[in-house]
Amino acid sequence: MKITELFERGEFVVSAEVGPPKGFHIENILEEAKTYLSGITAVNVTDNQSSVMRLGSLAVCKALKDEGLNPIFQLTCRDRNRIALQSDLLSAAMFGIDNVLCLTGDHTKMGDHPQAKPVFDLDSVSLLHTVTKLESGEDLGGNPLIGEPPKFAKGAVVSPCSDSVDAQLAKMERKVAAGADYFQTQAVFEPEKFIKFMEKAKQFGKPVQVGIIIPKSAGMAKFMNNNVAGVHVPDEMIEELKADKEKTKAGITGVEIAARIIKECKPYCQGVHIMALGWESKVPALLEQAGL
DSSP: OOHHHHHHTTOOEEEEEEOOOSSSOOHHHHHHHHHHSTTSSEEEEOSSGGGOOOSOHHHHHHHHHHTTOOEEEEEESSSOOHHHHHHHHHHHHHTTOOEEEEEOOOOGGGSSOTTSOOOOSSOHHHHHHHHHHHHTTBOTTSOBOSSSOOOOEEEEEEOTTSSOHHHHHHHHHHHHHHTOOEEEEEEOSOHHHHHHHHHHHGGGOOOEEEEEEOOOOHHHHHHHHHHSTTOOOOHHHHHHHHHOHHHHHTTHHHHHHHHHHHHHHGGGSSEEEEEOTTOGGGHHHHHHHTTO
16 A cells, blocks of 8 residues: 555554565564554565665565565665666566655665675666656656556655755755655654754645654664764763663663654654664554554
């Protein structure tokens, strides 16, 4: 099911993210997804996240769909040229996977194969244009597709807590013009910044899911502050994570923080996207505490 259909009905859309393994055995991922994520709208499958080689996103999407879940196919431009990107999109359509999230992708220097040559034939904006072009019945070369063209719910990302809000709004505008139907945000830890951003972003008329990470520790929070663009965990949250180490280690503090952020942001967005980072088991408790 296209998640855009749910947005159109006015539903608050909840999605969560899973990362494929470094191998081809996915029994544990499927079991965790069915156990902890079956009650949400859709499951994003990352595409060699952080430039670390893993099992392909499309294969895991197909396996999740076969288990009755609704996958979102994350597709990055780092590893494929425009021919391969279009081919993978057609493959997704053949499998009945109709949700896609278009990303530029992290540089290969960040990952476990830093010697790999990055492609970046397209970026996230031109990839959105590519999907729109395929939906019209033609490929990027102007060649007609055979049969009914694919139809996708086309997603994009934005960083509402970035230091340069105007630059993010400009990117968002370009992505809307290229065909973006909905947006998922980078992780939000500063609701007041998110709310101010959304006041300006509502001009585009596109649904936005606030991005949520359950913070696992003070060390993780500091790492994100130092290494993840557009993310800042306030000092008071870091102190909260330090206050009771056992409570934090059990995930209780992180869930409380994440639930509080969702509650503050919910009136200003159309959904939430949870990046559990291995803590999929915490998602049900998070949704319960957030009142979802």
